[in-house]
Amino acid sequence: SQELEQSPQSLIVQEGKNLTINCTSSKTLYGLYWYKQKYGEGLIFLMMLQKGGEEKSHEKITAKLDEKKQQSSLHITASQPSHAGIYLCGADMARAGGTSYGKLTFGQGTILTVHP
Amino acid sequence: DAGITQSPRYKITETGRQVTLMCHQTWSHSYMFWYRQDLGHGLRLIYYSAAADITDKGEVPDGYVVSRSKTENFPLTLESATRSQTSVYFCATGTGSGWTEAFFGQGTRLTVV
Numbered sequence: 747s748q749e750l751e752q753s754p755q756s757l758i759v760q761e762g763k764n765l766t767i768n769c770t771s772s773k774t775l776y777g778l779y780w781y782k783q784k785y786g787e788g789l790i791f792l793m794m795l796q797k798g799g800e801e802k803s804h805e806k807i808t809a810k811l812d813e814k815k816q817q818s819s820l821h822i823t824a825s826q827p828s829h830a831g832i833y834l835c836g837a838d839m840a841r842a843g844g845t846s847y848g849k850l851t852f853g854q855g856t857i858l859t860v861h862p
Numbered sequence: 863d864a865g866i867t868q869s870p871r872y873k874i875t876e877t878g879r880q881v882t883l884m885c886h887q888t889w890s891h892s893y894m895f896w897y898r899q900d901l902g903h904g905l906r907l908i909y910y911s912a913a914a915d916i917t918d919k920g921e922v923p924d925g926y927v928v929s930r931s932k933t934e935n936f937p938l939t940l941e942s943a944t945r946s947q948t949s950v951y952f953c954a955t956g957t958g959s960g961w962t963e964a965f966f967g968q969g970t971r972l973t974v975v
Contacts, residue, residue, distance in 0.1 A: 748904075777961050788952060789905075789966040796961050834904060836964075848893050848956025848964030849920075852904040 749839055752853035759825050760861050767820045767856045769835035778818045780809050783832040830860045865889060866967040868953050874973045875943050883938045883970050885953030893956035894936040898949040911936055943974045
């Protein structure tokens with residue numbers, strides 16, 4: 747089983763709709779990263795959450811790390827076709843605090859399709 | 863200045879052949895990683911390196927060899943390619959300082975026939 751489980755695995759929405767992607771961990775999270783990937787391309791870093799209760803936003807994308815630090819959600823407001831792609835959460839599952847150097851375990855990804 | 867360059871971008875090879883995927887970075891980041899991406903599995907770590915001449919296994923290292931004689935290069939070699947190694951391979955770097963993200967290359971799509 748995956749250490750990081752993402753849900754849903756795929757999502758189809760109409761342009762303008764809000765949506766949420768979840769990332770659930772079997773262990774306490776110390777640094778949760780969200781990436782976006784366009785088909786055939788590399789991963790683009792969106793944001794990183796470290797502290798329980800932390801919330802970060804970039805343009806219309808907001809990510810939160812829950813207080814117990816075992817789940818993160820990514821919320822997109824008023825979706826646009828440019829939001830389409832694969833969203834991946836990643837975490838350094840081995841490091842309890844301190845620094846993270848990028849050795850990540852990833853969820854299986856959520857494929858987002860936005861219809862105009 | 864591309865940051866991370868992977869080559870080739872696409873490769874088709876035959877079963878049993880040796881294949882080397884190249885990764886070059888211009889940032890002098892300490893850490894470098896190789897991941898493979900397969901449908902339903904997300905990204906899985908193959909090998910990583912903390913510095914030149916220091917490498918370690920990740921989650922799925924069997925059938926792969928890495929080396930890092932210089933900080934900027936981290937080649938991945940498939941010693942005898944198998945069909946199960948058909949995948950998209952990503953190289954990434956990390957600074958190793960504080961909570962910072964990993965930076966990913968554009969990927970190499972490898973098909974083993």
